[in-house]
Amino acid sequence: MATMIEVANRANVSIATVSRVLNGQSCVAPDLVKRVQDAVKELHYEPNFTARNLRRNESRTLVILTPNITNPYYANIIAGIAQGAQEHGYSYFLFNTEGKRELDEQILDRLKKHQADGAILLAAELGADWIYDYAKEYPVVQCSEFDPQFEIPHVSIDNYQATRDVMDYLISNGHTRIGTISIDNRFYSTSERLRAYRDALREAGLPVEEDYIRYATGEYTFKMGFKSAHSLLAQENRPTALFCISDMLALGAIAGAKEMGFRVPEDVTVIGFDDVEYTTMFHPYVTTIVQPCFDIGHTALELVCNKIQHQQVPTNVLLPHRLVLRESAAPYEGNIAKFTSCVTG
Amino acid sequence: MATMIEVANRANVSIATVSRVLNGQSCVAPDLVKRVQDAVKELHYEPNFTARNLRRNESRTLVILTPNITNPYYANIIAGIAQGAQEHGYSYFLFNTEGKRELDEQILDRLKKHQADGAILLAAELGADWIYDYAKEYPVVQCSEFDPQFEIPHVSIDNYQATRDVMDYLISNGHTRIGTISIDNRFYSTSERLRAYRDALREAGLPVEEDYIRYATGEYTFKMGFKSAHSLLAQENRPTALFCISDMLALGAIAGAKEMGFRVPEDVTVIGFDDVEYTTMFHPYVTTIVQPCFDIGHTALELVCNKIQHQQVPTNVLLPHRLVLRESAAPYEGNIAKFTSCVTG
DNA sequence: TATATTGATGTAAACGATTACTGATTGAAA
DNA sequence: TTTCAATCAGTAATCGTTTACATCAATATA
Numbered sequence: 001m002a003t004m005i006e007v008a009n010r011a012n013v014s015i016a017t018v019s020r021v022l023n024g025q026s027c028v029a030p031d032l033v034k035r036v037q038d039a040v041k042e043l044h045y046e047p048n049f050t051a052r053n054l055r056r057n058e059s060r061t062l063v064i065l066t067p068n069i070t071n072p073y074y075a076n077i078i079a080g081i082a083q084g085a086q087e088h089g090y091s092y093f094l095f096n097t098e099g100k101r102e103l104d105e106q107i108l109d110r111l112k113k114h115q116a117d118g119a120i121l122l123a124a125e126l127g128a129d130w131i132y133d134y135a136k137e138y139p140v141v142q143c144s145e146f147d148p149q150f151e152i153p154h155v156s157i158d159n160y161q162a163t164r165d166v167m168d169y170l171i172s173n174g175h176t177r178i179g180t181i182s183i184d185n186r187f188y189s190t191s192e193r194l195r196a197y198r199d200a201l202r203e204a205g206l207p208v209e210e211d212y213i214r215y216a217t218g219e220y221t222f223k224m225g226f227k228s229a230h231s232l233l234a235q236e237n238r239p240t241a242l243f244c245i246s247d248m249l250a251l252g253a254i255a256g257a258k259e260m261g262f263r264v265p266e267d268v269t270v271i272g273f274d275d276v277e278y279t280t281m282f283h284p285y286v287t288t289i290v291q292p293c294f295d296i297g298h299t300a301l302e303l304v305c306n307k308i309q310h311q312q313v314p315t316n317v318l319l320p321h322r323l324v325l326r327e328s329a330a331p332y333e334g335n336i337a338k339f340t341s342c343v344t345g
Numbered sequence: 346m347a348t349m350i351e352v353a354n355r356a357n358v359s360i361a362t363v364s365r366v367l368n369g370q371s372c373v374a375p376d377l378v379k380r381v382q383d384a385v386k387e388l389h390y391e392p393n394f395t396a397r398n399l400r401r402n403e404s405r406t407l408v409i410l411t412p413n414i415t416n417p418y419y420a421n422i423i424a425g426i427a428q429g430a431q432e433h434g435y436s437y438f439l440f441n442t443e444g445k446r447e448l449d450e451q452i453l454d455r456l457k458k459h460q461a462d463g464a465i466l467l468a469a470e471l472g473a474d475w476i477y478d479y480a481k482e483y484p485v486v487q488c489s490e491f492d493p494q495f496e497i498p499h500v501s502i503d504n505y506q507a508t509r510d511v512m513d514y515l516i517s518n519g520h521t522r523i524g525t526i527s528i529d530n531r532f533y534s535t536s537e538r539l540r541a542y543r544d545a546l547r548e549a550g551l552p553v554e555e556d557y558i559r560y561a562t563g564e565y566t567f568k569m570g571f572k573s574a575h576s577l578l579a580q581e582n583r584p585t586a587l588f589c590i591s592d593m594l595a596l597g598a599i600a601g602a603k604e605m606g607f608r609v610p611e612d613v614t615v616i617g618f619d620d621v622e623y624t625t626m627f628h629p630y631v632t633t634i635v636q637p638c639f640d641i642g643h644t645a646l647e648l649v650c651n652k653i654q655h656q657q658v659p660t661n662v663l664l665p666h667r668l669v670l671r672e673s674a675a676p677y678e679g680n681i682a683k684f685t686s687c688v689t690g
Numbered sequence: 691t692a693t694a695t696t697g698a699t700g701t702a703a704a705c706g707a708t709t710a711c712t713g714a715t716t717g718a719a720a
Numbered sequence: 721t722t723t724c725a726a727t728c729a730g731t732a733a734t735c736g737t738t739t740a741c742a743t744c745a746a747t748a749t750a
Binding site for chain 2: 001046047048049050051053054059069070072075076078079082091092093094096109110112113114115222251252255278281282283
């Protein structure tokens, strides 16, 4: 592959002129410009980005840490990031770290090695103070998950309010026995949703039954939703509504409920969270909280870019959510008794 | 961030020695090694990979072109690639190009710019001779899709035989009116599956009805499967079995059939392709061809790495597939007549 | 006409690593 | 004791750009 020197020789100019033509900032005489451009074409010259990056002391590259790209929720956020990256001329390394700290750190070390100019974290756990060590020195932005006790810029929704919206809907529709399928992870969103769930019940004068709460192990998977719903609905005095903290859990919960012979929503209302596309594939379509995933990703990207350029960025960006009513939720009709008998184990 | 020079000064050695210690090939006296290591720690030195890459004339980076990460089929292949990349110390840029040639070329140009050492293409169309131009000069491997007329290394399965396996199963189970949901794309897999579909019917002495074939527009989506099944099953003399060239199409087809009042598999057998995890989420679980996605990705990565090291690599790697029988397929029982009446438009 | 100003171009020094080459030291062989 | 090879460390060139600075010609100003 030809270098600038060869281009310069062929065009009979200095390499400085070649560089100037290529970057097109300072003025160069038209005939020289033409000579350089011709030489570039004839030699099929392509700039060596490694050399350029070394000289400019940048990489035009970001790292993105995600727990799991297979999850359509993350996939949509990434789509937003991708579009923004394209717009700003950035590339990115996408890493599936499954939230393993070791791996996370190994990847963030790329910032130190000049392999990346900034980072976006999609699944920062509560209490992850080590992230702060990076964020102090390098442009780091958190997306969807964050810990409010650290001053690291983040983009998310108001998880507490979103859950209150769900609970308001359920309670005002007559449900009094409301269960929730949560996860045993250390995400702020999880703890906020749980807090809102409890607060809503308490404020409505309803008891907070620990038997109505399930903490699924690990990830937001269909299987976990299935199992949790099974165990929730197998109870004598089972809940009439299930609030699931993700759509994949809700889809699993619906399947689990159906498998036990319950109709959704007639016998059990199920509400999800996120609004991934699978919510409208299988009936009943899932009533859920719509998160502006694409925008969350896109905004996060804007923030890193601004940080890279040493601009001031807001720490706490919350985008609007929305409760969308579909088929899996219905007012409580009081027709549950007949089903309690057919519950197996 | 400290450089080698600072480390060298602090350790009172030359930068050559620092480099030698860091790369650990040539021998360095133990006390010097220690001094260098101490200096590295004290200064929190991290090598600048841009500089290293410039000097070594490599990037340790790959580009991966995929039409759509959201599709779980591609996601699994990428998981295989990711693992291999990790093993070999490579990073990769993942690009969703949606098969747009312009974009594809723009990204492959990174090979010329020394931004990547090799490329893996997940969705090369038939007749894409321009890919060959890159493949001649740079390490390029194709994964899942390829064009047999070009000598570019690729990893895939035997799509013709896999489809013959499906058709053998259907025909030997008494189905004679077999439809297929294909796509109007330019993939070799698509044309091979269609060829096998026609051949199987012909060889079994069954007519190839063009009315039983649907070419969905664009992508392998749930929606397309839904619509295509609807139109196939709305016919007077509708097929009793549908072979879908992807699982997402099959899931859509099952939903479409159900929406029309058909039972799957009692009234219509539906068979998919790929074996993504969604096949076993909703009943009926989908009978499908299992592709070793992870291995396909992993093997493709091995091939690029070997090519990068100028080793000889095989051109045509085909991995084994398998037909797995689940709930969505059943022998033809002849009980269809009663349903033809309830078919709407 | 002499001088200051402007603007285009070239020269050469970075950027931070790797590595060919050179030189010094040591120990073994003659 | 001399010679030679082997081992290890240092010097400096190199990778391919960008860019501060120097140069020079042309124009404007006095």
